[in-house]
Amino acid sequence: MEQRIHQILKQYWGYDSFRPLQEDIILSVLEGRDTLALLPTGGGKSVCFQVPAMALEGLCIVVSPLIALMKDQVAHLKAKGIKAAALYSGMSYNEIQNAVQNVMFDPEYRFLYVSPERLQTDMFRVNLEKMPVTMVAVDEAHCISQWGYDFRPPYLEIANIRKVFPNVPVLALTATATPEVVRDIQQKLEFKTENVFQKSFKRDNLTYFVVKEEDKHGRMLRIMQRYPGTGIVYVRNRRKTADVAEFLSRNGISADFYHAGLPPKERDLKQNDWMTGKTRVIVATNAFGMGIDKPDVRFVVHIDVPDCLEAYFQEAGRGGRDEQPSVAILLYDASDLRQLTRNLTMSFPPLEAIRNVYDNLCQHYYIEMGTGKNTIKPFYIEQHARRMKMDPVQLYNAVRFLEKAGVVALSEHLRETSQLHFKMNGDELLEYQETHPEQEEFVKLLLRSYGGLFTQYVRIDEQVIASRSGLTMEEVVTQLQTLHQAGVISYQPQSDIPLIVFLQDRIPEKFLYFDPSVYEVQKKKAQERVDAVRAYVTSEDECRSRLLLSYFGETDSPACGQCDVCRKRTHDSVNGEDFRKLSREIIRLHRQGMSRKTILEKLSTTADEESVLFVMRWLIDNNTVKFQK
Numbered sequence: 150m151e152q153r154i155h156q157i158l159k160q161y162w163g164y165d166s167f168r169p170l171q172e173d174i175i176l177s178v179l180e181g182r183d184t185l186a187l188l189p190t191g192g193g194k195s196v197c198f199q200v201p202a203m204a205l206e207g208l209c210i211v212v213s214p215l216i217a218l219m220k221d222q223v224a225h226l227k228a229k230g231i232k233a234a235a236l237y238s239g240m241s242y243n244e245i246q247n248a249v250q251n252v253m254f255d256p257e258y259r260f261l262y263v264s265p266e267r268l269q270t271d272m273f274r275v276n277l278e279k280m281p282v283t284m285v286a287v288d289e290a291h292c293i294s295q296w297g298y299d300f301r302p303p304y305l306e307i308a309n310i311r312k313v314f315p316n317v318p319v320l321a322l323t324a325t326a327t328p329e330v331v332r333d334i335q336q337k338l339e340f341k342t343e344n345v346f347q348k349s350f351k352r353d354n355l356t357y358f359v360v361k362e363e364d365k366h367g368r369m370l371r372i373m374q375r376y377p378g379t380g381i382v383y384v385r386n387r388r389k390t391a392d393v394a395e396f397l398s399r400n401g402i403s404a405d406f407y408h409a410g411l412p413p414k415e416r417d418l419k420q421n422d423w424m425t426g427k428t429r430v431i432v433a434t435n436a437f438g439m440g441i442d443k444p445d446v447r448f449v450v451h452i453d454v455p456d457c458l459e460a461y462f463q464e465a466g467r468g469g470r471d472e473q474p475s476v477a478i479l480l481y482d483a484s485d486l487r488q489l490t491r492n493l494t495m496s497f498p499p500l501e502a503i504r505n506v507y508d509n510l511c512q513h514y515y516i517e518m519g520t521g522k523n524t525i526k527p528f529y530i531e532q533h534a535r536r537m538k539m540d541p542v543q544l545y546n547a548v549r550f551l552e553k554a555g556v557v558a559l560s561e562h563l564r565e566t567s568q569l570h571f572k573m574n575g576d577e578l579l580e581y582q583e584t585h586p587e588q589e590e591f592v593k594l595l596l597r598s599y600g601g602l603f604t605q606y607v608r609i610d611e612q613v614i615a616s617r618s619g620l621t622m623e624e625v626v627t628q629l630q631t632l633h634q635a636g637v638i639s640y641q642p643q644s645d646i647p648l649i650v651f652l653q654d655r656i657p658e659k660f661l662y663f664d665p666s667v668y669e670v671q672k673k674k675a676q677e678r679v680d681a682v683r684a685y686v687t688s689e690d691e692c693r694s695r696l697l698l699s700y701f702g703e704t705d706s707p708a709c710g711q712c713d714v715c716r717k718r719t720h721d722s723v724n725g726e727d728f729r730k731l732s733r734e735i736i737r738l739h740r741q742g743m744s745r746k747t748i749l750e751k752l753s754t755t756a757d758e759e760s761v762l763f764v765m766r767w768l769i770d771n772n773t774v775k776f777q778k
Contacts, residue, residue: 150179150204157203158196161229168193170348175201178284178320183340185290185321185331187347190466194322195222198286201320202259203231207283208252211262212307214289219262226260233260236267243599244610245272253279265292265303266558268310278313285310287338290321291459294333295553295667296674297326298457302553308339324466325459328702350462350701354469356711357693358478358759359686365452365480366393367746370400371753372478373430378447379423382432383464385453393452394432403429409436438464444471450478454485454686456492457678458700461685481686493679495542497672498550500665502539504658506547507556509537511655521651528559528649548649554661558650568606568641569599569629581637591628592637594618606641689714716759731756731764736774745776 154175158164167175170186171193177184178201188194202209213219219235226233232255234248252258253276261280267273285307291297293304311319319338326334335343362368373380382397382404384390390406397404405419405428422428424443431437435455449468455461461479469475498506510533514526528548534541551557573581582589594617599607615625626642633640685696693712698704708715731752738748745765752761768774 150176153204154179154200157200161203161231162196162200167196170346171197171200174320174346175204177344177346178318179204181316181318182344183319183321183335183338183342185323185335185340185345187323187326187331187345189348189350189352190324190463190470194288194324197322198284198320199226199260202284202286205283206259207281208258209260209284209286210280210282210310211260211286211288212265212268212304213262214265214292214301214304216264218288219264223260223262231260232258233262234258235262236273237262237264240608240610243607244613249273249276253281256281265301265306268306269303274309277310282310282314282317285314285317285319287319287321288323290323290334290338291326291330293321293337294326294330295671296333297330298459298678300553302555303558305337308337311339325462325701327459327700331702349703349706350698351694351703351706352466352469353709354472354474355465356474356476356709357465357697358476358713359688359693360478360480360713361482362480363482365482366396367750368480368758369393369450369452370397370402371750371758372448372450372476373397373402374750374754375758376448376476378429379426379443379445380430380448380450381438381446381464381467382430382450382452383437383455384432384434387434389453390432390434394430397430397432403427405431407431407433407437409434435460435464438467441467442470443467445473446470446475447473448476448478450480452480454479454481454489454682456489456496456682458681458685458697459678461682462697462701479686486683486686489679489683492542493675495540496546496675497668498543498547500663500668502543503547503550503663504661506537506539506544507551507661508658510557510649511651514651516651516655518655518657521655522653524651525648526651528647530647550663551661554663556651556653556656556661558652559647567609567611567629567643569595569602569609570606570639571596571602571637572639573637574603578637581635585635588628588632591618592632595638602638606639611643690718713759716757717763727760728764731761732768732773735761735765735768739774739776 151172154172158167170188174184174186174197178198186194186197188197198209198211216237219237223233223235232251234252236245236248248261249272252261263273287293287307289299292299292301293307294300311317319340321334321338323334331345335345360368369382382393384393387408387410390408394404394406405422407416407419411419419428419431420437420441423431424441446468449465451461451464455464465477468477511521513533513536514524516524530541530545534544537544548557548559552559571578578592582592594614596602598614598617599609601607611622611625611629615622618625620628629638629640632638681700685693688696692708692715694709695706698706734752735748738751743751749758749761749765765774769776
C-alpha cells in the first residue's frame with residue numbers, strides 16, 4: 150500500500166515524497182482507523198484525505214464549511230482528471246439532483262464535497278445509503294466542538310453518517326485545536342479509539358512581534374518599507390478595510406481591500422490580483438485567507454486585536470508558507486484591550502434578550518404561531534439592529550444562539566441563485582419564437598436545461614447556460630433580460646444578500662430552551678480565550694512563540710530567539726558593531742536636525758525597528774541626544 154500511495158502522489162500531484170506526518174496519517178486511514186490530523190496552516194491537509202480516497206477506489210464524502218474552498222478543490226481535482234462534485238446552499242434543485250445521481254451511479258466519481266447544512270436535508274439523507282462511501286473527511290473539524298472558538302451546530306450532524314456506514318473510517322482535520330477541543334472532536338465524531346497525529350505548530354521561519362503603538366498607520370507603513378514582498382493586513386470591520394487600503398495607496402503601496410460583503414465577482418477579482426502579484430497588500434477581515442495557498446507572503450499585520458489565539462494563529466500562519474523568513478506583527482493600543490472585554494460582553498446577550506429577538510423576528514416577517522418552518526427571508530442585520538434598538542454585534546450573537554438552539558440558520562455569505570419562470574406557453578411562445586428567430590435557440594436551450602419552468606420558479610445558473618450555449622455570461626444575462634422585458638419569462642437575477650432560515654414552526658418565545666449551565670460554561674471558555682489573548686499581547690518576558698505553542702498544548706518548546714521579547718531580552722541584534730553603527734547614524738541624523746520620528750522612519754528601512762528604538766532610547770537615557778517633546 151505504501152508503494153501505491155506514492156504512485157498516486159506522483160501521478161496526480163507530481164510530488165516524489167510526502168511532507169512530515171502526511172504518510173502516517175494516510176496509512177492510518179487506509180488501515181481503517183478513525184484519525185484526527187492536526188497540521189498547521191499550509192501543512193498540506195487536503196493531500197491527507199485525497200490520496201487515501203484515491204487508493205480506496207470508492208467515494209469520499211468531504212464535509213467543509215467553506216463554499217469557496219469546496220469549489221476550488223473540486224476544480225483542482227477535475228483539472229487532474231479526477232471526478233468530483235459538491236453540494237452546497239445556493240445550487241439549483243437540478244444541479245443538486247445531477248450531482249447526487251453522478252456520485253451514486255458513476256464509479257469514477259471519487260469525491261463529494263458537502264456543506265454541513267446540506268447534511269440535514271431530506272435529499273441527502275434519503276440518498277446517502279445508496280452512495281459507495283469508503284471514507285469520510287471532516288475539514289475544519291474544530292467546528293464540531295462547542296468548547297472551540299468556531300462552533301457550528303450543523304457539524305453535529307456528521308456523526309449520523311456513521312450510523313449508515315459504521316465501518317467507514319473518519320479523518321478529521323484542523324489547523325488549530327486546544328487539547329480540550331482535540332478530545333471533544335474525537336468524542337463528537339464517535340471515534341472507536343483515540344488516534345491523533347499532531348505536527349508541532351512551531352514555525353521556525355515565522356517570527357512574531359507584538360508592538361504597542363498609538364500611530365498604527367505609521368508603523369504599518371514602516372513595516373512595509375522594511376519588509377519587501379507580498380503581505381496581508383487584518384482588520385476587524387469591513388469599513389476599515391477600505392480606509393486602510395486607501396491610506397496605503399496614498400502612500401505608494403499597491404493595496405486593495407476584501408471582505409465578505411463584496412459581490413463574489415469583485416472578491417474573486419481582488420483575490421486574483423493579490424495572488425498574481427498585481428496587488429502587493431490585501432487589507433481584509435477574517436473572511437480572507439481560508440484555503441488560499443499563496444506561498445510567498447512575507448508579512449501579516451494585525452492592526453486590531455483578534456478575540457482568540459486560534460484565529461490569530463491561523464491568520465498569522467498564512468505568512469511564509471514557502472518556508473522562507475516571514476513576520477507576523479500585531480499592533481495594539483490600550484483601547485484594543487478594552488474592546489476585547491466589550492466584545493466578550495456583546496457575544497453573550499442575556500437569555501431573555503435572545504428570546505425577545507426570536508419573537509421580534511417572527512413578528513417582523515409575519516410568521517404566525519405554529520407556522521413558518523423552512524421560511525427563508527433576507528436578513529440585513531444593521532436595519533434590524535436599528536429597528537430593535539440593539540447593538541448590531543449583540544443582535545448577531547443573539548441570532549447565533551438561536552442557531553445553536555436549532556430554530557434558525559443564518560447564511561451570511563449565501564448567494565441566492567437566479568430564478569426563472571416562463572410566463573408564455575403553448576401558442577404564445579411558438580408565435581414569439583417565429584417573430585424573434587434570433588432568440589429561438591436560446592429559448593429551446595432554457596427548456597432543455599431546466600424542467601418545471603412553466604409551472605414554478607426554477608433556480609438557474611447563468612454560468613452553466615453560458616457554457617452550454619457558447620455565449621459569455623454578459624450575453625446570457627442580456628438575453629434573459631430581453632426575454633423578461635418582452636414578457637416571455639420572469640427572470641429574478643441572483644442577489645448577494647444574507648438570509649435567515651426558520652428551521653422550525655414558530656413557538657412562543659418562553660418555550661425556547663437554552664441550557665443555563667451550557668451557556669455559562671461557554672461564556673467561561675470565551676473569557677479564558679480572551680484572557681489568553683490579553684496575556685499574549687501584554688507579556689514582556691515570555692517568548693511569543695512559546696506562549697502560542699503552550700496554548701495549543703506544546704509546553705516544552707524552546708524560546709525562538711527572534712520575537713520582540715527575545716530580542717529585547719538578549720539585545721543580540723544591537724550588540725557590538727551593530728550598536729556602534731546605529732549610534733553613529735542616529736547622532737549624525739540628529740545633528741542634521743531630524744526629528745525622532747523621521748530618524749526612525751529613515752533607519753527602519755534598513756535596520757530592525759526594535760533595534761533602532763533600543764539604541765535611540767539608550768542614547769537619550771545617557772544624554773547623548775535630546776529630542777524636543
